[in-house]
Amino acid sequence: MTDLVLLTGISGFLGGHTALQLLKSGYKVRGSLRSLDRADEVRDTMQSHGADTDNLEFVTLDLLSDDGWDDAMKGARYVQHTASPFITRMPADKMELITPAVEGTRRALDAALKADVEHIVLTSSMAAIMYGHERTRTAPFTEDDWTNINSPDANAYTQSKTLAEKKAWELVEDAGRRDDLRVINPSFIMGPLLNADPGTSGAIILRLLKGEMPAAPRLSFPCVDVRDVAALHVMAMTSTKAAGRRHATSADNLTLLEMAQALKTQLPAYAKKLPKFEIPDWIVRIAALFDADARGSIAELGHHRTVDASLARALLGRDFIAPQKAVAAIGQSLVDHNLA
Numbered sequence: 001m002t003d004l005v006l007l008t009g010i011s012g013f014l015g016g017h018t019a020l021q022l023l024k025s026g027y028k029v030r031g032s033l034r035s036l037d038r039a040d041e042v043r044d045t046m047q048s049h050g051a052d053t054d055n056l057e058f059v060t061l062d063l064l065s066d067d068g069w070d071d072a073m074k075g076a077r078y079v080q081h082t083a084s085p086f087i088t089r090m091p092a093d094k095m096e097l098i099t100p101a102v103e104g105t106r107r108a109l110d111a112a113l114k115a116d117v118e119h120i121v122l123t124s125s126m127a128a129i130m131y132g133h134e135r136t137r138t139a140p141f142t143e144d145d146w147t148n149i150n151s152p153d154a155n156a157y158t159q160s161k162t163l164a165e166k167k168a169w170e171l172v173e174d175a176g177r178r179d180d181l182r183v184i185n186p187s188f189i190m191g192p193l194l195n196a197d198p199g200t201s202g203a204i205i206l207r208l209l210k211g212e213m214p215a216a217p218r219l220s221f222p223c224v225d226v227r228d229v230a231a232l233h234v235m236a237m238t239s240t241k242a243a244g245r246r247h248a249t250s251a252d253n254l255t256l257l258e259m260a261q262a263l264k265t266q267l268p269a270y271a272k273k274l275p276k277f278e279i280p281d282w283i284v285r286i287a288a289l290f291d292a293d294a295r296g297s298i299a300e301l302g303h304h305r306t307v308d309a310s311l312a313r314a315l316l317g318r319d320f321i322a323p324q325k326a327v328a329a330i331g332q333s334l335v336d337h338n339l340a
Helices: 013-024 036-048 069-073 095-114 156-174 199-209 226-238 256-266 268-273 281-287 292-300 310-316 323-336
Strands: 004-008 028-033 056-060 078-081 119-123 181-186 188-190 220-225 246-249 252-255
Touching (some): 004 013, 004 095, 013 036, 036 056, 095 156, 119 226, 188 199, 188 323, 199 323, 220 226, 220 323, 226 246, 252 256, 252 323, 256 268, 256 323
Parallel strands (some): 004 028, 028 056, 188 220
Antiparallel strands (some): 220 252
């Protein structure tokens, strides 16, 4: 009998890649959508990338509603909870992010524990690990670190990811099932798009390709390829190595300028639109007076965080795809889908 996996957020960038790898690995996937209107679109996407969609079905779930969760768990051996809001521009009310992240995680975990599924894989984030610490810190961040949500550096997104993950650990601890939870904490996810939806990650790269950043702010990001993150989700589901553990996940750091250089190598026709140098911080601070995106990046200027991803690398069983290749892949996807 084919094992059934309930996968929340199947229409997302990571959710789609996770579904694809699960289907290609022989699992049956029950993907959740906020509306079944997107079911045909997701099915077509999976088929176009070689998946057997005879093993794919859909349910409607909402992170803010109790409806349907118990029924969605019926027959599932495993749960992959990848659904969570992700944005780059912070909302005026931080609870617009925090409430669905925390409540969605609570609903998914409560229903999974009630249904006695075997293992639960949760998509968290490095946002739950590496924010709100001293800027002078040079040591790499690990699974032992938690974001300080009371720090001025912790925005609505980092708070939402931290509180959601802590809720998940609280629930499995209370149920005496810590080892049945496995958490993946990816950094900035890039890599090939499965369809014409650029998502949040693609939107950032699209701005570079469209020439909207003539010079690059001094920003640095730990990065990872979506194919590696999806593989970690699939492996964590059954591996005893992942039992009751978090997995800080990053291939390496790239600055925005280095991302632009990777795009130039892959897409030389866009070279004139890509930034060729870094912009002084003071200019970004002036721009932040008028631009919300610039305002959101002020605290990150010149801040370089590194990640010790040895635990995730051991689970993956190989080295990560180079971040330059992940950037090139998402850039090529944007061009192939006529978005750039």
